[in-house]
Amino acid sequence: MIQDKLWYKDAVFYQVSVRAFKDSNGDGFGDLRGLQQKLDYLSLLGIDCIWLMPIYPSPLRDDGYDISDYCNVAALYGNLDDLKSLVGSAHALGIRIIMDLVLNHTSDEHAWFKASRSDRNSPYRDYYIWSDTDQKYRDARIIFLDTEDSNWTWDEKAGQYFWHRFYSSQPDLNFDSPAVQDEIFKVARFWLELGIDGFRADAVPYLFEREGTSCENLPETHAYLKRLRLFMEKEFPGRILLCEANQWPEDVRPYFGNGDEFQMGFHFPIMPRIFMSLKKGRADDLREILGRTPPIPEDCQWCIFLRNHDELTLEMVSPEERKWMWEQYAPEPGMKLNLGIRRRLAPLLDNDRRKIELINSMLFTLPGSPVLYYGDEIGMGDNLDLPDRNGVRTPMQWDDTPNAGFTAGKPFTEFVKGDLDYRHLNVKSQLLDQNSLFHGIKKMIGVRRQHPAFGRGEMQWVDTGNPAIAGYLRRYNRERILVLNNLSESQQNLTLPAEHQGSVVDLLSDDSQLIKSSLSLQPYAYLWLKYDNG
Numbered sequence: 001m002i003q004d005k006l007w008y009k010d011a012v013f014y015q016v017s018v019r020a021f022k023d024s025n026g027d028g029f030g031d032l033r034g035l036q037q038k039l040d041y042l043s044l045l046g047i048d049c050i051w052l053m054p055i056y057p058s059p060l061r062d063d064g065y066d067i068s069d070y071c072n073v074a075a076l077y078g079n080l081d082d083l084k085s086l087v088g089s090a091h092a093l094g095i096r097i098i099m100d101l102v103l104n105h106t107s108d109e110h111a112w113f114k115a116s117r118s119d120r121n122s123p124y125r126d127y128y129i130w131s132d133t134d135q136k137y138r139d140a141r142i143i144f145l146d147t148e149d150s151n152w153t154w155d156e157k158a159g160q161y162f163w164h165r166f167y168s169s170q171p172d173l174n175f176d177s178p179a180v181q182d183e184i185f186k187v188a189r190f191w192l193e194l195g196i197d198g199f200r201a202d203a204v205p206y207l208f209e210r211e212g213t214s215c216e217n218l219p220e221t222h223a224y225l226k227r228l229r230l231f232m233e234k235e236f237p238g239r240i241l242l243c244e245a246n247q248w249p250e251d252v253r254p255y256f257g258n259g260d261e262f263q264m265g266f267h268f269p270i271m272p273r274i275f276m277s278l279k280k281g282r283a284d285d286l287r288e289i290l291g292r293t294p295p296i297p298e299d300c301q302w303c304i305f306l307r308n309h310d311e312l313t314l315e316m317v318s319p320e321e322r323k324w325m326w327e328q329y330a331p332e333p334g335m336k337l338n339l340g341i342r343r344r345l346a347p348l349l350d351n352d353r354r355k356i357e358l359i360n361s362m363l364f365t366l367p368g369s370p371v372l373y374y375g376d377e378i379g380m381g382d383n384l385d386l387p388d389r390n391g392v393r394t395p396m397q398w399d400d401t402p403n404a405g406f407t408a409g410k411p412f413t414e415f416v417k418g419d420l421d422y423r424h425l426n427v428k429s430q431l432l433d434q435n436s437l438f439h440g441i442k443k444m445i446g447v448r449r450q451h452p453a454f455g456r457g458e459m460q461w462v463d464t465g466n467p468a469i470a471g472y473l474r475r476y477n478r479e480r481i482l483v484l485n486n487l488s489e490s491q492q493n494l495t496l497p498a499e500h501q502g503s504v505v506d507l508l509s510d511d512s513q514l515i516k517s518s519l520s521l522q523p524y525a526y527l528w529l530k531y532d533n534g
């Protein structure tokens, strides 16, 4: 394993729901051994780091983001030895593993909460936020709008209200308690000692509450997170913290601190704008948000993504833009959820191979490290009959045998139905077909890995005189790569300024060519051109 401390800047991440990936023991649930069996597949795809969604014991009322025991693996998924074995095998293949660290809240079935609610004198009372009134912190918004009508829930046993930013089955921890602060350090140490390469820190803006504020991004929250980083830096250098803060770029910027808080942060607002640019056939919104994105410290890195396990969130757009996005991408009522769209990448793009490839071209070439959501590399569909976000969390489609090669037992959920079901779309057939989406994505990842400009380089928009073209230069040391994406459904001509003309290698086809002032791109075509003199 290369011991480069900045490994995350070049890395391609792959997000896995262990439950939905591969079942090794026939109980119908994916598990750690199943994932281990599929490491060769991930290695072939070329990813550098797996992001494991929560594998902790949990009543699964929020798919494991409701943890009932922080220092164990849910029996459904295996045990700690299975995890050690998985980490060992992954590392042997040069693949790192980060996992979700849910700091903000626990499950209401966690022993801390049980003790807290049952006894006012318990040392755990103070682990959560109790109140006689539900009128405190009125300026904090509700996040799960479709299911919750307040951030306070009355608890009979406790005789008080408790505070929660997500489901009422997920009471928020009280970070004003030094004991809680220490507990999270202990949890982090536990997993880092086991060999985990870092954490995707879940829902970090909400750790502290203060009256008269939105209770998001508070200075106390940053101070705590800096301590967490310092501890990791001292004892586990090279391990990373990735920030999940669904906020505007200027509000995420402080999570990087002076390079002493998070190494990485998701860039949420760029995501809907990538989809907007494709539908409008113009890159204006993308340019606007990148222009509004402040620089980050040298050793830090954005993470960009197209889809994940949640709804395609539209929190970071204006109300008008949200309405427009819903009209364009969620025409049926069952497709909306909270402030978003509960659909997968392929169906969002009409299962149009050209659009799916083009949007991935942007994912792999815009600044930041890309995060792929499992199954999107083969263009998996969704199942809108399943409630909440479960429709985008269906089992991986390995082959066309019964139950998709996912399980020999009774699967925990339904599969995707219709044109994109596993009989029509699966890993096995795509591996065999050199022209499949899988091979297209594999190629992009492979090219990206060979060119540090994508992970580390600066980006400069190139004026092509044609608004339908998203054209930009990525540059690192002497390496210069011109990326051209035709966002429109028609052929487009463009004019390249003199400074961008010259002899290039088309990185995706390996052809050499001389690019002059005018170029033409087919509908939804994309080019990654590397200058020879680089």
Ligand code: GLC
Residues within 6 Å of the ligand: 062, 065, 066, 102, 166, 202, 203, 309, 310
């Ligand atoms: C994050 C997760 C989401 C979860 C929530 C509460 O936003 O991505 O899936 O429901 O946190 O833990």
